[in-house]
Amino acid sequence: MPYHQFECSECIPERLHHAVDKNPGEQLTDALPLGYLNTIPGSISERGCAYCGAKHVIGTPMKDVIHLSHGPVGCTYDTWQTKRYISDDGNFQLKYTFASNMKESHIVFGAGTMLKSNIIEAFKAFPEIKRMSIYQTCASALIGDDIEATAAEVMEEMPDVKVFTCNSPGFAGPSQSGGHHKINLAWLSQMVGTGEPEIFSKYVINYVGEYNIQGDQEIMKDYFYRMGIQILSTFTGNTHFDDLRSMHRAQLNVLECARSAEYICDELRVRYGIPRMDIDGFGFEGISDSLLKIGYFFGIEDKAREIIAEETARWKPELDWYAARLKGVRVCLWPGGSKLWHWAHLLHKEIGVDVVSVYTKFGHQGDMEKGISRCEPGALAIDDPNELETIEAMYKLKPDVIFTGKRPGEVAKKIRVPYLNVHGYHNGPYKGYEGWVRLAKDIYNAVYSPIHRLALLDISKDEIPTDKEFETRQTLSDVKLSDEIKNSTVLRQCTSSYDPIPALREKMKKNESYLFPDPETGELRKVPVEKLMKNKVVDVEQ
Amino acid sequence: MDKKTAEEKMSQLEWYITKHCLWQYNSRGWDREIQNERILGKTKQILCGENAREDDSTADKYYWSEAMTLTGAFKRYFPWLEETSKEDITVIMHMLKEKMDYTMIKGSLNVELTKEQY
Secondary structure (H helix, E strand, O other): OOOOOOHHHHHHHHHHEEEOOOOOOOOOOOOOOOOOOOOOOOOOOOOOOHHHHHHHHOOOOOOOOOOEEEHHHHHHHHOOOOOEEOOOOOOHHHHOEOOOOOOOOHHHOOHHHHHHHHHHHHHHHHOOOOEEEEEEOOHHHHHOHHHHHHHHHHHHOOOEEEEEOOOOOOOOOOOOHHHHHHHHHHHHOOOOOOOOOOOOOOOEEEEEOOEEOOHHHHHHHHHHHOEEEEEEEEEEEEOOOOHHOOEEEEEEEEEEEHHHHHHHHHHHHHOOOOOOEEOOOHHHHHHHHHHHHHHHOOOOOOHHHHHHHHHHHHHHHHHHHHHHHHHOOEEEEEEOOOHHHHHHHHHHHHHOOEEEEEEOOOOOOHHHHHHHHHHOOOOOEEEEOOOHHHHHHHHHHHHOOEEHHHHHHHHHOOOOOEEEOOOOOOOOOOOHHHHHHHHHHHHHHOOOOHHEEEEEEOOOOOOOOOOOOOOOOOHHHHOOOHHHHOOOOOOOOOOOOOOOHHHHHHHHHHHHOOEEEOOOOOOOOOOOHHHOOOEEEEEOOO | OOOOHHHHHHHHHHHHHHHHHOHHHOOOHHHHHHHHHHHHHHHHHHHOOOOOOOOOHHHHHHHHHHHHHHHHHHHHHHHHHHHHOOHHHHHHHHHHHHHHHHHHHHHOOOOHOOOOOO
């Protein structure tokens, strides 16, 4: 696998070892892009900072928490509401963001006193919220403000509140990944083991590295509940602060995004003996294998097989409708950290597209090992690309669509390549069987949009065709299809509703479908919906 | 089974693992050694009809769950396994373990594998 030389980066020789062409017959031991290194000066990276990684990615999805940034207001504003990590109890974590609003005078005279009064003010403004996370920023870290001491003072004065402090200023790592690392370990050290949960099932897991983007967690929760598995906590999507204090009581850590959350799983394994099981929540084969191995762990593989059979029968004909029409479509899989490996092989196998490039903004070499292994030969793998490199790659690879975040996505649109938002999603959730069909539908709509066809024409120089009649996505996509597929009575378009999450929440409230085995007797019984919505956690005397 | 045939069959199993299994990619070399040893060891035992459970610990249960899932996938993807003798399976799985150890640990270019902490 030779390293890939971008023409635009010839003036930055260090960039050479950050990109690799995957050629047939070559192996990971031949070449592997460098990763998780400081961005090279002169390279305009798309990365976030370590504060953003800690607060925005991992901290903020917790739903009953005041998330307060100790720093200038811009830090908190720029990490607010840009990702759709929804919750099932009113979205407090999305509606509000808090900052201590440091100014120049605080840099000179200190901001600890102001921070304390701001914490108290925030708790008084929202008296129903009793939990808080405080995030250090570059400004407050550089002047040495002691957020831990301030939090301790507040907790002494207000015994009914708990405050978690995250010391991950923006400069504390090469990218947002440094922040993931810091908040994982901070949570483990400060919070895990301080709460004792009520165990209501024989089978108990933590669902780790899952942030409930547009409802992903709620899709997976439905599967787990149908298997009778109690989710003690989700790290950290759609979860309560106190649930995460009781992570030490799970029998198994089911790990989804290893890039952002493997650290806490590894430490929970060392300190508490809880095994780490990595899963794929995306793609039919990925989910099926994952549910099956969780089933094997608890001895309930038959339950897993029932769900796999039911969901596959329900959604496979719809996935195949899109796969037939997306065969050979060229895509660049350019997400942040984990989706390049969660998706690469199953996009090709199950949706039919060709992944011509994978990249990661903040992944480590381990993520590249997975991504390169899972994509097909011929793909270009890039670590921490700069904007000019992505533009050069798009001109060279000529993809039909890019899967990325909204900043690089807008760059793609400028050169007339459509993009799907795979961070906050276009029309997610994308997890689960239904979610994978929703992704296929979004790809189809992006690639075959008649409006996009018009955008490919440059009215300043191209001849505008006048002989074209009305076009739809399907007239464009079905041109090369056989009659057998076109007229199939088995295959059908996506029938998922506009938003499948309200129906799932209604199902939970009705509480007619979920039975959990008693931890002592194994007898199957219903658990009150209040407990499913919010489990009881009792403080441990420290 | 001659060596060339065994190598070809081993390559098929290796292809499946590198494409589908996440357990081989733990971020530290010592974890990868244990994962390869325990999961591939148990997979070989299950394929050969041997007892693959050592104790009732959650750790053993975890390795066994991965091995059971891998065995099922191997049989689904590679029907030739059903007609392969236990002796040949043992040889192929031994070669596979050696190859995985090389690709993922000894020959790996991942510089994080030797970091001392998580």
